[in-house]
Amino acid sequence: MFASGGVEVAEVAEPKVLEPTDAVVEVSLSAICGSDLHLLDGKTPGMREGGVIGHEFVGHVVAAGAHAGAHPEGTRVVGSFLIVCGACVPCRERRFNHCTERRALGLGTLTGDLDGAQAERVRVPVADVNLTALTDAFAEILDEQAIFCGDVLATGIYAAHLAEGGPGDTVVVIGAGPVGLLCAASVRALGARAIVLDADPHRVEFARERMDLEALDVSEADAGEAIAEATGGAMAAATIEAVGHVSAFRSAMRTTANGGRVVIVGVYGSERYELPMGMAWIRGLDLRFSGMANVQAHWIEALTQVASGAIEPDATITHRMPLDEAVEGYRLFAAREAMKVILTPS
Numbered sequence: 001m002f003a004s005g006g007v008e009v010a011e012v013a014e015p016k017v018l019e020p021t022d023a024v025v026e027v028s029l030s031a032i033c034g035s036d037l038h039l040l041d042g043k044t045p046g047m048r049e050g051g052v053i054g055h056e057f058v059g060h061v062v063a064a065g066a067h068a069g070a071h072p073e074g075t076r077v078v079g080s081f082l083i084v085c086g087a088c089v090p091c092r093e094r095r096f097n098h099c100t101e102r103r104a105l106g107l108g109t110l111t112g113d114l115d116g117a118q119a120e121r122v123r124v125p126v127a128d129v130n131l132t133a134l135t136d137a138f139a140e141i142l143d144e145q146a147i148f149c150g151d152v153l154a155t156g157i158y159a160a161h162l163a164e165g166g167p168g169d170t171v172v173v174i175g176a177g178p179v180g181l182l183c184a185a186s187v188r189a190l191g192a193r194a195i196v197l198d199a200d201p202h203r204v205e206f207a208r209e210r211m212d213l214e215a216l217d218v219s220e221a222d223a224g225e226a227i228a229e230a231t232g233g234a235m236a237a238a239t240i241e242a243v244g245h246v247s248a249f250r251s252a253m254r255t256t257a258n259g260g261r262v263v264i265v266g267v268y269g270s271e272r273y274e275l276p277m278g279m280a281w282i283r284g285l286d287l288r289f290s291g292m293a294n295v296q297a298h299w300i301e302a303l304t305q306v307a308s309g310a311i312e313p314d315a316t317i318t319h320r321m322p323l324d325e326a327v328e329g330y331r332l333f334a335a336r337e338a339m340k341v342i343l344t345p346s
């Protein structure tokens with residue numbers, strides 16, 4: 001949980017069904033995400049003292065409200081970080097990330113103050129929409145794979161669709177963190193060439209060795225020049241910015257061909273940037289801010305890609321530890337000594 005600006009492992013109140021559409025899930029695995037760090041570094045303000053962090057989880061339903069019928073007790077499920085109502089106009093148009101009652105799990109008071117999933121149990125509102133069952137075609141998917149489908153891999157697939165890369169296209173991904181790696185894997189699954197750029201040589205090596213991705217180190221090189229060289233001057237049909245820093249956004253504009261798409265997946269808070277309007281206009285850059293990932297529109301596709309073996313998100317996991325050792329997990333993750341940390345409640 002969140003305590004004194006950091007994290008702490010402590011006893012908290014048992015989550016209960018509060019609304020008839022709620023379910024309580026017994027968590028078998030949770031994980032630490034880059035977005036959790038934003039609660040600690042102040043980029044995402046509003047975490048309550050004692051609030052439970054965590055929005056990536058797999059588990060079993062142990063209690064379901066009277067109107068949470070889609071996933072009865074005992075169902076193995078993966079949860080979405082994005083919590084939606086399922087009934088408003090954007091939800092009915094499957095633009096769940098623009099739900100008029102949008103919330104997020106374990107990400108603070110600005111997104112509904114819902115207690116999160118780095119815990120033994122978690123309450124999930126509107127469970128029919130915000131959980132998906134790991135049954136039938138998805139029954140064989142391991143917990144360590146499924147957990148990615150409620151956040152990072154669903155984000156990757158959403159970003160790959162926003163990038164609209166197909167066969168013959170090059171799509172650049174800036175940032176080789178878990179999000180960037182799974183954006184690149186999703187781009188490749190949709191048939192385009194994916195090139196990942198990172199300023200950390202260890203992350204570039206990880207992308208190559210563990211994810212079998214084409215990856216370039218831009219710690220010394222200019223991103224635009226690196227992509228000009230890699231594409232014979234053609235540049236990228238689209239670039240996905242999976243960092244959340246203005247420096248990466250500027251790189252993304254440089255790696256993209258005229259008329260191409262810049263997809264901004266990295267999270268922004270109060271940063272400011274003066275856009276050279278004439279440059280963006282004459283180049284016809286199509287700037288696409290992702291907002292929160294549209295998980296519920298893409299998680300079945302994510303699970304299907306995993307079930308077929310086309311994407312192996314668990315290759316990003318570097319550390320597995322008991323939930324009791326979460327403080328050490330956060331330390332490793334914040335120091336970039338870990339790529340993805342998985343936590344198991346004891």
Ligand SMILES: NC(=O)c1ccc[n+]([C@@H]2O[C@H](COP(=O)([O-])OP(=O)(O)OC[C@H]3O[C@@H](n4cnc5c(N)ncnc54)[C@H](O)[C@@H]3O)[C@@H](O)[C@H]2O)c1
Binds near residue numbers: 175178247291
């Ligand atoms: N839109 C969404 O719904 C959504 C969902 C999940 C995560 N995110 C966001 O995506 C971003 C990435 O998440 P992550 O967990 O992979 O983060 P991460 O911090 O693990 O990875 C970021 C990577 O970017 C690299 N980097 C930083 N600046 C760079 C630059 N200028 N050029 C090239 N590389 C650079 C770093 O070396 C690092 O490897 C975060 O902002 C996270 O909050 C957004």
Ligand SMILES: [Zn+2]
Binds near residue numbers: 056081
């Ligand atoms: Zn996340």
Ligand SMILES: [Zn+2]
Binds near residue numbers: 086090099100101
């Ligand atoms: Zn809605």
